[in-house]
Amino acid sequence: MKPQTIGRTLGIGLRVAGRIAGQRVAVGAQSSGTPGPGAQTTAPASQFEQDQLQREKARAAGKTAGKVTRGAARGVGGFLKPFGRVGGILWLEVTGVFFFLPVVVFAPVLWKTRLSWASGSDHRTFLLAAVIVAIFFYLSVSSFWRARRK
Secondary structure (H helix, E strand, O other), X not given: OOHHHHHHHHHHHHHHHHHHHHHHHHHHHHHOOOOOOOOOOOOOOOHHHHHHHHHHHHHHHHHHHHHHHHHHHHHHHHHHHHHHHHXXXXXXXXXXXXXXXXXXXXXXXXXXXXXXXXXXXXXXXXXXXXXXXXXXXXXXXXXXXXXXXX
């Protein structure tokens, strides 16, 4: 699973959980008799006022859920940040090792065919081995270099 997919899934889950928690906090405040944010102490006179009161309660619950979600997301993000950094460095080092494997395989071929570099029976083999060794050695070293800079 990609890191972006994990982060997206966690973010969606945290938003949903925060919204549910905010709604429950608002319902708990309402059932305990304490007036919630924006609640009136007198009974509403008309259906319009009742609807408006419900909208205000829902809006307050949404704000509470948003605060809880943002707080949880910041906490989880702060906790996972070092692991993402270490994981990226480890990924670059493992990639560097795998890029070095063709260098190990083709270096002996390059050494055996070194005398026919200009012309000879193994001229093409030497050139092909030299190109492969050069490319993969560069990729390996650059991968380790990038890991070191991180």
